[in-house]
Amino acid sequence: MRTALVCGAGGFIGGHLVKRLKKEGFWVRGVDLKQHEYTQLPTDDFVIGDLTDISVVNKVLDQPFDELYQLAADMGGAGYLFGGENDANVMHNSGVINLNIAKRATEMGVKKLFYSSSACMYPAYNQEDPDNPKCAENSAYPAAPDSEYGWEKLFSERLYCAFHRNYGLNVKVARFHNVFGIEGTWNGGKEKAPAAMCRKVAEVEDGGTIEVWGDGLQTRSFLYVDECLEGVRRLMDADFMGPVNIGSEEMISINGLAQLVAEVAGKKIHIKNIPGPMGVRGRNSDNALIKEKLGWAPSKPLREGIEKTYYWINEQVKLQKAEVKLNKSLYNEVSIGSCSLQDSCR
Ligand code: NAD
Ligand code: GDC
Numbered sequence: 001m002r003t004a005l006v007c008g009a010g011g012f013i014g015g016h017l018v019k020r021l022k023k024e025g026f027w028v029r030g031v032d033l034k035q036h037e038y039t040q041l042p043t044d045d046f047v048i049g050d051l052t053d054i055s056v057v058n059k060v061l062d063q064p065f066d067e068l069y070q071l072a073a074d075m076g077g078a079g080y081l082f083g084g085e086n087d088a089n090v091m092h093n094s095g096v097i098n099l100n101i102a103k104r105a106t107e108m109g110v111k112k113l114f115y116s117s118s119a120c121m122y123p124a125y126n127q128e129d130p131d132n133p134k135c136a137e138n139s140a141y142p143a144a145p146d147s148e149y150g151w152e153k154l155f156s157e158r159l160y161c162a163f164h165r166n167y168g169l170n171v172k173v174a175r176f177h178n179v180f181g182i183e184g185t186w187n188g189g190k191e192k193a194p195a196a197m198c199r200k201v202a203e204v205e206d207g208g209t210i211e212v213w214g215d216g217l218q219t220r221s222f223l224y225v226d227e228c229l230e231g232v233r234r235l236m237d238a239d240f241m242g243p244v245n246i247g248s249e250e251m252i253s254i255n256g257l258a259q260l261v262a263e264v265a266g267k268k269i270h271i272k273n274i275p276g277p278m279g280v281r282g283r284n285s286d287n288a289l290i291k292e293k294l295g296w297a298p299s300k301p302l303r304e305g306i307e308k309t310y311y312w313i314n315e316q317v318k319l320q321k322a323e324v325k326l327n328k329s330l331y332n333e334v335s336i337g338s339c340s341l342q343d344s345c346r
Pocket of ligand 2: 077078079081118176177178179191211214276277278
């Protein structure tokens with residue numbers, strides 16, 4: 001039986017990956033700081049642990065796994081990464097995780113290691129025109145990512161490639177472009193634009209107004225998680241190490257994304273553009289290389305993924321409302337109860 005270690009299994013993409021690997025017949029160990037928030041994972045073994053701690057890394061990486069997927073990172077959306085206040089933690093936590101894993105995977109003779117880099121490593125100077133961003137793999141240098149998160153990703157890509165050159169570690173590197181879907185972070189400050197728009201539209205009345213950061217004309221492309229994993233699995237089986245983009249080429253403005261979500265929800269909305277952390281002006285995946293090397297590229301329309309994600313987030317919003325209501329009525333009961341107790345004690 002093939003064995004896999006999924007680092008960051010309690011997260012969004014890691015959780016989906018565990019399910020996929022189990023369906024493919026792998027024995028899977030997951031490791032994360034936390035259990036998955038939204039789903040029960042079918043792992044064969046799940047370790048709660050901090051991968052910045054080398055003793056945890058040594059414990060979970062105790063065998064020459066056939067495949068290791070390194071997805072663990074201190075990360076979030078624009079609200080978490082581009083305000084500046086999390087820069088030191090993001091660089092330190094993710095950097096140490098990758099330093100620990102690269103070394104230990106080499107020592108243990110891991111057969112293949114996947115590393116999830118990000119489109120945030122591309123230079124800001126190529127992403128100033130929202131209608132024509134350049135994100136071909138060979139446009140990475142001279143390096144000038146616009147966030148510390150992007151610099152750490154670039155450093156760690158290079159780290160894994162150096163372990164490949166010097167120690168023969170078989171690495172695969174992909175640069176994900178804004179991946180979204182069900183069972184991902186949708187509130188709390190780490191959510192990315194697709195989840196944020198779904199939540200805002202789910203919470204607003206028909207005809208109401210939602211807030212969108214920036215002028216809303218900034219552009220991105222968004223990839224549904226199933227296609228992201230299809231790309232990852234194909235890369236793992238290919239005779240090609242990357243780095244390669246795994247993203248959609250269907251670019252849309254953020255106001256356009258908000259309107260698409262509203263259409264899916266069957267609501268009319270108004271958009272109020274407000275100041276907020278924005279990141280680069282435009283970004284889109286360039287899929288020439290993935291087509292050439294894997295003979296495949298993501299092709300599903302954005303709307304399809306948004307439909308699934310909106311319905312799931314709409315359910316989460318309803319559940320949260322119901323919980324708040326229940327907590328309020330429990331609180332009232334308890335305070336009425338304690339009141340009458342006090343009264344009877346008088
Ligand atoms: P996520 O935040 O849902 O998952 C990351 C997981 O890593 C979390 O569950 C977190 O608890 C875990 N983690 C963080 N620090 C840890 C530590 N010290 N020890 C153990 N676990 C730790 O994020 P995701 O969207 O699933 O992203 C997975 C990977 O893909 C990340 O490396 C991310 O940078 C990369 N990526 C994601 C996107 C995207 O759009 N989702 C885009 C580009 C790159
Ligand atoms: O958060 P994100 O999806 O990250 O934001 C996309 C754009 O949407 C930004 O310009 C942001 O200002 C705008 N936006 C407008 N309103 C809101 O309410 C909102 N919430 C959020 N989150 N955004 C809003 C991402 C990184 C990822 C990952 C990918 C790789 O950057 O956050 O961690 O690595 O890039 O492609 P984004 O696309 O800038």
